[in-house]
Amino acid sequence: MRIAVPNKGRLHEPTIDLLERAGLHLENGADRKLYADTVDPDVSVLFARAADIPEYVADGAADLGITGYDQVCETGVETVEELLDLEFGRCRLVLAAPEDGDIDGVEDLAGKTIATEFPNITRDFFADTGVEPAIVEVSGATELTPHVEMADAIVDITSTGTTLKMNRLAVVDDVLSSSVRLFGREDVLEDPKVDEVRTALASVKQAEGKRYLMMNVPQDRLEAVRDVIPGLGGPTVMDVANGEGEKVAVHAVVDERDVFETITDVKNAGASGILVTEIERLVE
Ligand SMILES: Nc1ncnc2c1ncn2[C@@H]1O[C@H](COP(=O)(O)OP(=O)(O)OP(=O)(O)O)[C@@H](O)[C@H]1O
Ligand SMILES: O=P(O)(O)OC[C@H]1O[C@H](OP(=O)(O)OP(=O)(O)O)[C@H](O)[C@@H]1O
Ligand SMILES: [Mg+2]
Structure with a gap:
């Protein structure tokens, strides 16, 4: 393989x-x-x-x-x-044109030229619109082409939007999310x-965005602790060595976003010795 x-x-x-x-x-x-x-x-x-x-x-x-x-x-x-x-x-593939130009919608591209590293996606996108611009394939620095009169608009990748802004280009339409x-x-x-x-x-x-919680809980507080753990399929409960049956260990997988609140909740419910660790892998 x-x-x-x-x-x-x-x-x-x-x-x-x-x-x-x-x-x-x-x-x-x-x-x-x-x-x-x-x-x-x-x-x-x-x-x-x-x-x-x-x-x-x-x-x-x-x-x-x-x-x-x-x-x-x-x-x-x-x-x-x-x-x-x-x-x-x-990232998104977008149709973009000069901010201060007169291309505001797909229909404005009739008879115009588009530069892109993605000619097939661009062709497919326009096939549904009834507008058929010319497509010029480039292999990089696409954002430059409207400023050197190679193209009227581009279809290119954007994520933060910095490159478009730096080149004074504005998004005209969304083409694809990737x-x-x-x-x-x-x-x-x-x-x-x-x-x-x-x-x-x-x-x-x-495993990303999940944390492993471990704590000790007195037997008589187990239900109260169990109630406040938003775990993945409920917590695992184990006897603690030398706990003389009075304490149990409770392990649970929780969402990273819930950890802060859960720690307060389990502590108030009677848990102690609370440990939080990252999880490398999680097979459900
Ligand atoms: N700004 C970005 N933000 C997020 N993902 C991006 C961004 N730019 C590109 N990608 C993703 O990464 C893929 C490859 O882009 P990348 O720039 O790493 O390769 P490349 O341009 O082909 O590299 P090179 O030109 O050095 O061979 C793109 O097809 C897209 O899926
Ligand atoms: O919205 P932004 O965050 O500014 O990202 C968009 C830019 O990222 C990619 O280029 P890259 O940095 O991969 O350079 P390349 O042209 O050499 O591939 C893409 O081709 C855009 O130019
Ligand atoms: Mg790139």
Whole structure:
């Protein structure tokens, strides 16, 4: 089983970090190498450009891929299936035009030119509008093109909006929302390894935003403590060694957002020795 992952750019680090946290540690993969092994002898990693990854998976150079949904759409590969939203690399593809120009809506683009790194997505977007602008494909610095009379508008990625603002461009319309996805070629989806990899990556996402709470509770306060824990399927209760049956240990998984309030609540309910730890992985 081979997974294609971004070799550079903004998606490289977070993808490697996710694989590591999922327990798929990379081995024998020095800088500039195209392949790396992982701790699992059946899983290897292929480093490729984010934009090439869907094609690599469709063609069989890799079986699974991790890259932006925008790249999967742009490539238009039909033999791959999305397996998991990895929820990073969130961005929007937007239609944008000069702030002080006269393009305020899609209809203003009739007979005009659009520059983009995403010609297929752009063509599909306009196919539904009845307006058919000319499309010029560029490979970067798209935001510059309206200022050098190459294009009247652009379709490009935005997240914070800083680049658009710096280039005095305003959003005219939304084209696509994207985040990083795990996807696989249809003919490998039955392989149990696919589910193993998916579960491992999902377990990291599950654990994010969750905390593990541990505390000691006198037997007679157990119900009161139980009542205030918003746990995942209820807390686990264990006897404490040398507690002489009077105290129990209560463990629970709670939402990070609930931790502050829960600590106050369980303390008031009679818990002591309260510990909060991060969770690496969580398989439900
Ligand atoms: N500003 C951004 N915020 C969030 N995600 C982004 C942003 N820019 C790009 N992405 C996501 O990252 C993917 C790859 O972009 P990135 O810039 O890392 O690669 P690239 O431009 O192809 O790299 P390079 O040009 O160096 O090969 C995009 O397809 C998109 O899914
Ligand atoms: O809304 P913002 O937060 O400003 O992000 C948007 C910018 O991010 C991406 O460029 P990137 O930084 O990846 O540079 P690149 O053009 O070299 O790929 C994208 O192409 C935009 O230009
Ligand atoms: Mg980029």
